[in-house]
Amino acid sequence: MIEVKDLTFSYGKDKKALHGLNFTVEDGEIxxxxxxxxxxxxxxxxxxxxxxxxxxxxxxxxxxDIASVHNREFFQKIGVLFxxxxxxxxxxxxxxxxxxxxFYPKEQLRDIGEVLEKLEFKSDFIKKPVSSYSxxxxxxxxxxxxxISNPRLLFLDEPTSGLDPxxxxxxxxxxxxxxxxxxxxxxxxxxxxxxDLLCDRVAFLSSGEIVALDTPGNLKEKNSNRxxxxxxxxxGKREEKVIDIHELEAGMSxxxxxxxxxxxxxxTLEDMFIQYTGRGLS
Ligand SMILES: Nc1ncnc2c1ncn2[C@@H]1O[C@H](COP(=O)(O)OP(=O)(O)OP(=O)(O)O)[C@@H](O)[C@H]1O
Numbered sequence: 001m002i003e004v005k006d007l008t009f010s011y012g013k014d015k016k017a018l019h020g021l022n023f024t025v026e027d028g029e030i031x032x033x034x035x036x037x038x039x040x041x042x043x044x045x046x047x048x049x050x051x052x053x054x055x056x057x058x059x060x061x062x063x064x065d066i067a068s069v070h071n072r073e074f075f076q077k078i079g080v081l082f083x084x085x086x087x088x089x090x091x092x093x094x095x096x097x098x099x100x101x102x103f104y105p106k107e108q109l110r111d112i113g114e115v116l117e118k119l120e121f122k123s124d125f126i127k128k129p130v131s132s133y134s135x136x137x138x139x140x141x142x143x144x145x146x147x148i149s150n151p152r153l154l155f156l157d158e159p160t161s162g163l164d165p166x167x168x169x170x171x172x173x174x175x176x177x178x179x180x181x182x183x184x185x186x187x188x189x190x191x192x193x194x195x196d197l198l199c200d201r202v203a204f205l206s207s208g209e210i211v212a213l214d215t216p217g218n219l220k221e222k223n224s225n226r227x228x229x230x231x232x233x234x235x236g237k238r239e240e241k242v243i244d245i246h247e248l249e250a251g252m253s254x255x256x257x258x259x260x261x262x263x264x265x266x267x268t269l270e271d272m273f274i275q276y277t278g279r280g281l282s
Contacts, residue, residue, distance in 0.1 A: 001027045001153060001184040002048065006057035009043055017043045019208040020057065030185040032195040034273060035205030041188045049080055049155055061153065076104050079151030081142050083158055089131040093121065093141040096130065097148050104149040115144045120170060135162030143171065154178060157188045172198055192270045206277035219272045227265040232256040
């Protein structure tokens, strides 16, 4: 679906933002693109969606080189939810969606009411201007804009930002539903939970370079120290012990009266990111 080969980009003469990225995103995959501020995520996303011109290397979407496509049909297959505001703030959610729907063939469109309902959009706000919405309602309207055209490829930038926990769960469910339908998703995020729960594979970006690319499970497993923490009671006192997972096969060979809990100390995706890049995600 997406093929990126030796992708470079410079802002002006001396500001090199991307240093030769190589990756592919398969059809129907949720691909996570993770990196701290300034690592080059937006630059990559803008190149992939045709907003930013003048890159080096090759970027193909749907088997076509992005540098040589100019037709509307190509971009009609793409849906985007970007962080910068791209809704008309003086229009309501419905009027925004009606306006943007006009750019797509009728048979491709979803029903505006159904999409807003799926996103649990509060009905009192449907006709109020976007400028009066909370961040969460704005995010729902933006997601509706991304989904209204039934895209085959979705670019989502921080989709759960500004949502409360139940809103984030709802959005993750919707993104998974899209995957089940066969939609390919390119997800840019700082949110490690989203990346871990949703992504088939993730790329870690640092200073314009991909420093790791694999499934979240493999990234954690490859680097796991395979330790287990045991909390237990001995002679009326609470104690804690960290043992290697293989020691467990010999049983609980230390003195104890009662085991309280056992936790595997698997690294998180964020631990892995820090290990690969030496930096956190903020
Ligand atoms: N318009 C611009 N002019 C000059 N330099 C830019 C411009 N936009 C981005 N850069 C630089 O390019 C590099 C990559 O920036 P980019 O915005 O792609 O990073 P990012 O990972 O998306 O960061 P964030 O998480 O803050 O959005 C940074 O060093 C940034 O300062």
